[in-house]
Amino acid sequence: MSERVLHSHISPSAHFTAYVWYRRGLSDAAFISTFGQFSHGVLRPVMWAGRQFFDLDLESMLLLRHLQIDAGLHRAIESSGVRQVVEIACGLSPRGHRFTQRYPQLCYLEADLPAMAERKRQLLADNGWLNDQHRVVSIDVFAESGPSSLASAFAQLNQNEPVLVITEGLVNYFPRKQIELFWTRLAVQLKPFPVASYVTDLYPELEAHPRYRQIRWGVDLVGKLTRGEYYLHYANADAIDAGFKACGFAGVEVVDPSLRATDLGLPVPTVPGLVRVVHARM
Numbered sequence: 564m565s566e567r568v569l570h571s572h573i574s575p576s577a578h579f580t581a582y583v584w585y586r587r588g589l590s591d592a593a594f595i596s597t598f599g600q601f602s603h604g605v606l607r608p609v610m611w612a613g614r615q616f617f618d619l620d621l622e623s624m625l626l627l628r629h630l631q632i633d634a635g636l637h638r639a640i641e642s643s644g645v646r647q648v649v650e651i652a653c654g655l656s657p658r659g660h661r662f663t664q665r666y667p668q669l670c671y672l673e674a675d676l677p678a679m680a681e682r683k684r685q686l687l688a689d690n691g692w693l694n695d696q697h698r699v700v701s702i703d704v705f706a707e708s709g710p711s712s713l714a715s716a717f718a719q720l721n722q723n724e725p726v727l728v729i730t731e732g733l734v735n736y737f738p739r740k741q742i743e744l745f746w747t748r749l750a751v752q753l754k755p756f757p758v759a760s761y762v763t764d765l766y767p768e769l770e771a772h773p774r775y776r777q778i779r780w781g782v783d784l785v786g787k788l789t790r791g792e793y794y795l796h797y798a799n800a801d802a803i804d805a806g807f808k809a810c811g812f813a814g815v816e817v818v819d820p821s822l823r824a825t826d827l828g829l830p831v832p833t834v835p836g837l838v839r840v841v842h843a844r845m
């Protein structure tokens with residue numbers, strides 16, 4: 564079975580998150596799908612119960628990670644002169660559209676498995692948003708070579724300019740050893756650039772978290788719904804730091820976006836944060 568087929572069970576969740584971004588005013592209606600709206604409706608009672616009984620608000624957690632990644636990208640563009648961005652596993656996220664509208668000088672390369680990449684390319688083209696500055700390529704983060712490999716996508720960039728790579732909603736779908744393989748190959752690709760960094764969300768295995776049992780249940784549910792597994796990586800910020808450094812990154816900042824909720828314009832959660840946003844630089 565090809566890797567593309569193996570990982571295609573993850574793609575439906577991109578429709579769900581796309582609907583959340585739209586519902587919360589971060590996206591255009593062009594990015595939503597009937598399936599996204601349907602899956603949101605199906606999960607609504609589960610999300611309600613999470614809020615009502617456990618103070619766990621799935622949508623707010625998703626927004627925290629999304630807006631914290633946005634904040635890292637704004638900072639990279641405005642303070643570090645980043646002019647090229649690669650968003651891997653972009654799904655139906657509106658970020659590329661929002662940022663290319665806001666920063667017309669930006670070169671934004673979106674990337675996903677071939678079927679999702681084609682869908683995104685068509686969506687952008689249909690709305691007149693696809694151009695030389697904003698493109699979509701096929702990528703399988705585990706392809707060692709060939710047209711869908713990391714190397715093939717990075718060959719399209721200017722290696723004399725700073726670059727920032729983003730993944731969101733990808734890394735916890737894979738066992739740690741496998742995702743570390745991707746990070747190691749990514750670090751190799753980033754080496755030639757004068758300034759290069761990588762921003763990703765990551766859900767750690769927080770055994771001491773007061774809602775740990777409910778989280779494990781939720782993680783198993785996501786696994787069942789997507790007919791795959793969902794893995795929690797690393798026990799704390801030190802372990803994340805060590806893990807990324809072992810993959811070839813020189814500096815690692817681990818942010819708990821729940822501690823920045825007010826700055827991000829979101830309500831402060833009543834339980835400790837579950838998601839981390841990792842800024843790793845070469």
Ligand SMILES: C[S@@+](CC[C@H](N)C(=O)[O-])C[C@H]1O[C@@H](n2cnc3c(N)ncnc32)[C@H](O)[C@@H]1O
Nearest residue numbers: 570574576577580652653654676703704731732
């Ligand atoms: C949960 S969705 C997240 C989409 C988007 N980043 C967001 O936050 O709305 C996960 C995405 O990862 C993509 N994906 C899954 N396996 C992949 C792989 N091996 N290489 C690249 N992308 C992959 C899926 O196609 C899907 O679009």
